[in-house]
Amino acid sequence: MNNKNIFSKLFKRDNDKVVAKSVNYISGKELRKISKENRRITDALEKKRERKNVPESEYITQMRDPNNIVEVEGLQTYFFTDIGVVKAVDGVSFDVPKGKTVGIVGESGCGKSVTSLSMMQLVQRPQGQTVGGTIKFNVGDHAVDIANIPTEKMQKIRGNEISMIFQEPMTSLNPVFRIGSQINEVIELHNEEFSKEEVKNRTIEMLKLVGIANPDGVYEMYPHELSGGMRQRVMIAMALACTPKLIIADEPTTALDVTIQAQIMDLLRQLKSKINSSIMLITHDLGVIAEMADYVVVMYAGRVIEKGTASEVFHQASHPYTVGLMESKPSSNRKVERLYSIPGSVPNPVNMPNYCYFKDRCDKSIKACEGPYPPLTFLSDTHAVACYRYMDNEEVSNG
Amino acid sequence: MAEALRNKTNHAEHPEGEVLLEVKNLKKYYPISNGMFGKTKGYVKAVDDVSFSIKRGTTMGLVGESGCGKTTIGKTILRLTDKTEGEVKFKGIEIHDLSKKDLRAIRSHIQIIFQDPYSSLSPRLPVGEIIGEAVREKKLVPKEDFDDYISQIMLDCGLQVYHKDRYPHEFSGGQRQRICIARALALNPEFIVCDEPVSALDVSIQAQIINLLKDLQDKYKLTYLFISHDLSVVEHISDTVGVMYLGNLVEYADKNSIFKNPLHPYTKALFSAIPIPDPDVKGDRIILEGSIPSPANPPSGCKFHTRCSYVMDICKEEIPGMIFIEPGHQVACHLYTGEK
Numbered sequence: 001m002n003n004k005n006i007f008s009k010l011f012k013r014d015n016d017k018v019v020a021k022s023v024n025y026i027s028g029k030e031l032r033k034i035s036k037e038n039r040r041i042t043d044a045l046e047k048k049r050e051r052k053n054v055p056e057s058e059y060i061t062q063m064r065d066p067n068n069i070v071e072v073e074g075l076q077t078y079f080f081t082d083i084g085v086v087k088a089v090d091g092v093s094f095d096v097p098k099g100k101t102v103g104i105v106g107e108s109g110c111g112k113s114v115t116s117l118s119m120m121q122l123v124q125r126p127q128g129q130t131v132g133g134t135i136k137f138n139v140g141d142h143a144v145d146i147a148n149i150p151t152e153k154m155q156k157i158r159g160n161e162i163s164m165i166f167q168e169p170m171t172s173l174n175p176v177f178r179i180g181s182q183i184n185e186v187i188e189l190h191n192e193e194f195s196k197e198e199v200k201n202r203t204i205e206m207l208k209l210v211g212i213a214n215p216d217g218v219y220e221m222y223p224h225e226l227s228g229g230m231r232q233r234v235m236i237a238m239a240l241a242c243t244p245k246l247i248i249a250d251e252p253t254t255a256l257d258v259t260i261q262a263q264i265m266d267l268l269r270q271l272k273s274k275i276n277s278s279i280m281l282i283t284h285d286l287g288v289i290a291e292m293a294d295y296v297v298v299m300y301a302g303r304v305i306e307k308g309t310a311s312e313v314f315h316q317a318s319h320p321y322t323v324g325l326m327e328s329k330p331s332s333n334r335k336v337e338r339l340y341s342i343p344g345s346v347p348n349p350v351n352m353p354n355y356c357y358f359k360d361r362c363d364k365s366i367k368a369c370e371g372p373y374p375p376l377t378f379l380s381d382t383h384a385v386a387c388y389r390y391m392d393n394e395e396v397s398n399g
Numbered sequence: 400m401a402e403a404l405r406n407k408t409n410h411a412e413h414p415e416g417e418v419l420l421e422v423k424n425l426k427k428y429y430p431i432s433n434g435m436f437g438k439t440k441g442y443v444k445a446v447d448d449v450s451f452s453i454k455r456g457t458t459m460g461l462v463g464e465s466g467c468g469k470t471t472i473g474k475t476i477l478r479l480t481d482k483t484e485g486e487v488k489f490k491g492i493e494i495h496d497l498s499k500k501d502l503r504a505i506r507s508h509i510q511i512i513f514q515d516p517y518s519s520l521s522p523r524l525p526v527g528e529i530i531g532e533a534v535r536e537k538k539l540v541p542k543e544d545f546d547d548y549i550s551q552i553m554l555d556c557g558l559q560v561y562h563k564d565r566y567p568h569e570f571s572g573g574q575r576q577r578i579c580i581a582r583a584l585a586l587n588p589e590f591i592v593c594d595e596p597v598s599a600l601d602v603s604i605q606a607q608i609i610n611l612l613k614d615l616q617d618k619y620k621l622t623y624l625f626i627s628h629d630l631s632v633v634e635h636i637s638d639t640v641g642v643m644y645l646g647n648l649v650e651y652a653d654k655n656s657i658f659k660n661p662l663h664p665y666t667k668a669l670f671s672a673i674p675i676p677d678p679d680v681k682g683d684r685i686i687l688e689g690s691i692p693s694p695a696n697p698p699s700g701c702k703f704h705t706r707c708s709y710v711m712d713i714c715k716e717e718i719p720g721m722i723f724i725e726p727g728h729q730v731a732c733h734l735y736t737g738e739k
Contacts, residue, residue: 107601227690257464257628259687262672266686284602287674310678328606330635331676338613339635341606345571 031082038080042126049125049151059149060142061134069138069246069278070096070119075147076132077111077118084350088114090302091133093376094295096246098138101272101279103293103310105286105325109346111302112282113167116248119146119280120164121154137162138245160190163239167251169231173223179234180219183207186241206237209274211267229260233267240271248280253288265292286329290314295382298322301346301357304376308383318385320362356388364389419590419622420476421452425485427471431695443695445471447646448485450721453639455589458616458623460637460654462630462669464691468646469626470514473592476624477511478502489590507537510583514595516575520567526553527563530581539587549585555618556581557611573604577611584615590622597632609636630673634658639727642666645694645702651721652728662730664707701733709734 026034064071077089089111096102104112117123118130135146137157146154166172174182183203187194194202200219207215210233223231232252239247249268253261265288272279281292289296289310296313298306298321306319317323327340344361347353353360359369368388376384377391426449428442446468453459461469474480476487478494487494489509497505513519520529531549534540540548550560556577567575576596583591593612597605609632615621627633633640634654641651642663650663661667668685687706692698698705704714711733719731 107603229690257691258630258672259464259668260690261674262684262686265674266684285674286602286676290676290678290680291674293678314676314678325602326676328603329676330606330609330631336635339606339610341610342603345573345604 026083034084035082038082038085038127042080042129045129045131046126051150054150059145059153061136061145063136063138063143065095066138067098068095068136069098070280071136071143072115072119072133073136074133075115075118075130075135077114077123077128077130079128081127081350086349087302087352088128088349089118090352092299092302092304093133094297094304094307096278096280097295098245098278099272099276100294101281101292102295102297103281103283103289104297104299105283105289106299107284107325107346109301109349110299112299113250115299116164116250116280116282119248120158120162121146121149121151122158122164156190159186159244160242161244162246162248163242163244165232165235165239165247165249165252168255169228169235170255172235173231175223177222178219179207179221179223179226183234183238183241186238190242202241203237206241207234209240209271210234210237211263212237228256229263232256232260232264236264236267236271240275243275244277246278246280248282250282251284252281254283254285261288268292286326287331298325301349301352303357303373303386304384305358305387306383306385307376308380312380312383316379316383318379318383318390319358319387320364320389321358356386417455418452419455419490420624421486421488421491422472422476423450423486423488425449425472425475425487426483427468427475427480428483441695444646444697445694446475449643449646449648450485451639451641451648451651453590453622453624455622456616456620457638458625458636460633460640461624461626461643462628462633462640463643464628464669466645466691466694467643468694469628469643470594472643473511473594473624473626476592477506477509479511507533507539507586508588509590509592510586510588511592511594512576512579512583512596515599516572516579517599519579520575522567525564525566526558526570526578529567529578530585533582534585537586539585552581552585555615556584557607571604572600573607576600576604576608580608580611580615584619587619588621590624592624592626594626595628596625598627598629605632612636630670642669645691645697647702647731648721649703649732650730652730656725656728660728662724662728662735663703663732664709664734665703666730701731 073093075089075092079086079088092115094102104115106112114123119135123130130147133147136143137146180203183206184199187199187202204215204219207218212218212230212233226234253264256264268279269292283289293310296308296310297304298313298319300321306313306322313322317326324340324342328342330339342361347357347360354372356369356374359365366389374386374388374391376386378384379390425446427446428444430439431441431443432438433440449472451459461472463469475482482495489505494505527549530552531545534548535545549563553560553562558577558581567578570578597608600608613636616623625633625636637654639652640654640657641648642665643649644665650657650666661670668687671683671685689706692705700716701714701719704710707714713733719733721729721731722735723729724735
């Protein structure tokens with residue numbers, strides 16, 4: 001890591017580019033050292049995870065607020081790669097209240113998908129590890145900590161109480177099985193008492209629920225016989241099959257056309273009121289967020305930089321990045337001659353700076369920005385922002 | 400005729416308002432062959448009778464859902480695929496009638512920027528070579544000026560000169576798209592087909608690339624055909640907009656008149672489907688039922704009648720022609736037949 005300092009001193013004019021280069025060219029000796037170190041850390045974590053008879057006290061906790069379905073606190077998910085540790089998610093905290101939609105927005109690589117995968121315990125192990133923080137999931141009278149729950153307990157929750165709709169409907173269905181058997185599998189796995197007939201009826205009922213016109217026909221079809229929008233409906237049916245308490249939708253409409261996107265969003269909204277579950281919607285499209293979400297979390301480079309209710313974040317956007325993101329999107333209700341563009345690009349995830357990650361791209365930075373990464377400052381009960389510009393006369397909290 | 404084109408053009412000589420590209424009744428059918436011996440059993444009508452023209456220095460936006468033939472139009476204009484019928488005239492010259500030699504000459508005037516910056520750059524060539532290969536091949540600049548010329552193009556596109564010796568994998572998506580733009584620009588073109596140049600990029604990078612395209616247009620008096628499915632981007636960058644549905648141009652108008660007053664039911668539905676980034680604005684959304692029909696077996700009459708909420712009897716039988724509603728605003732819909 002000494003390399004980085006030497007390089008940045010030598011080439012002042014384009015700091016981050018040269019750092020990127022120094023990361024790309026690691027000597028073999030260094031590489032072996034990093035791999036060895038990574039191996040040591042991941043082995044220890046894996047060993048801890050694979051223990052038998054984990055005491056319940058390690059993962060059973062209480063919710064802070066019983067009206068929340070999920071409380072994520074200080075979540076840290078790191079990837080131990082051969083070029084160094086990538087802190088994909090670094091200290092993320094947010095709540096998902098019961099029956100509400102929480103939107104997570106950010107650019108690619110900001111850690112929004114890794115956050116959702118951590119909540120499903122689906123991060124690619126052993127390189128990817130949840131190394132810190134808690135994910136409390138409300139299971140009625142108590143809560144479980146998904147970050148520390150043993151795998152066999154998680155299998156009861158995954159797909160049953162938390163389910164996920166993935167980004168690409170084209171690739172997330174298995175091409176060699178019929179639609180019916182793929183949905184049946186989910187229902188059978190979590191409801192062992194169901195007979196074959198009941199399972200099939202339930203599947204057809206789910207297909208009907210998501211607005212598929214001939215559910216009996218689709219039950220017998222293979223994924224390639226369906227269009228993108230139809231496949232996404234099947235994915236939604238599969239996610240809803242066990243009436244989960246939380247649905248994580250990871251960019252559910254990104255691969256679809258606008259007219260189909262409108263159909264799917266309309267469907268999600270209807271279903272949410274019908275089955276009364278919470279939705280965590282992950283997307284980079286601010287328009288989709290504005291339309292669907294009650295609460296918004298804005299992420300940048302693995303951290304939450306702003307969160308609040310939808311109207312707070314959209315009407316009183318406070319963090320310079322949120323403001324920039326909104327101004328850079330052309331919109332029909334706001335005419336501009338020239339789009340605002342945020343200068344520069346996201347810092348290299350292996351060598352994150354030790355000051356605010358956005359400082360180098362920020363045109364509003366002040367002297368305080370040179371200090372350590374800013375903690376979240378609460379502007380109201382629900383609206384928080386991680387920026388030094390709001391810290392002077394506001395109450396400072398480490399939330 | 401083509402001889403004149405081969406000489407290096409000076410864009411400043413040309414008056415604005417001249418029609419640079421004219422597409423008339425363009426058709427592109429792909430045959431569906433049957434079995435081993437390729438007996439043709441039908442056609443996919445990717446582009447079916449499309450006409451429009453683009454004036455020098457303006458941008459035409461082309462929008463529509465996937466599979467409606469936007470990209471095929473772009474490719475046919477460049478003669479990357481052959482047309483089935485119709486005319487593609489660039490400065491009055493029919494591109495599809497040119498000889499191989501003349502086509503090579505005219506290609507430096509028409510360039511294309513592809514959708515996916517990850518797969519449209521050769522991974523084996525350094526950036527300087529990607530940008531400069533065609534310039535050297537066509538001997539656009541003397542050998543001793545070559546390096547300076549490439550550096551200048553790179554600076555124009557927001558790249559650094561020392562990027563010249565790097566390979567595409569060392570760049571991010573936005574930077575790769577800048578390389579693609581530099582490659583197109585290096586040949587000093589007059590007309591660029593931008594085939595979804597920003598749809599693979601993040602919002603903040605999108606804004607950078609859109610601004611770059613606009614700056615270059617002002618600087619070099621470029622003309623764009625901007626293909627996209629993102630209506631808000633098209634609204635921002637275009638002067639005229641064409642809306643396509645299943646191989647047909649259903650509405651074609653000036654930007655202001657089409658976004659203020661969309662006439663075709665499909666255009667209305669498409670525009671209402673744009674999510675607005677404001678939680679308090681709840682637009683009246685027109686949700687289209689079903690999905691786009693197969694272009695191999697399109698519905699009779701107006702192709703949109705299966706999903707249209709204003710459908711009449713005539714729509715199922717007769718193909719609507721383009722009707723001029725007002726100067727610079729045409730629509731292909733039976734609803735407006737009586738008004739003219």
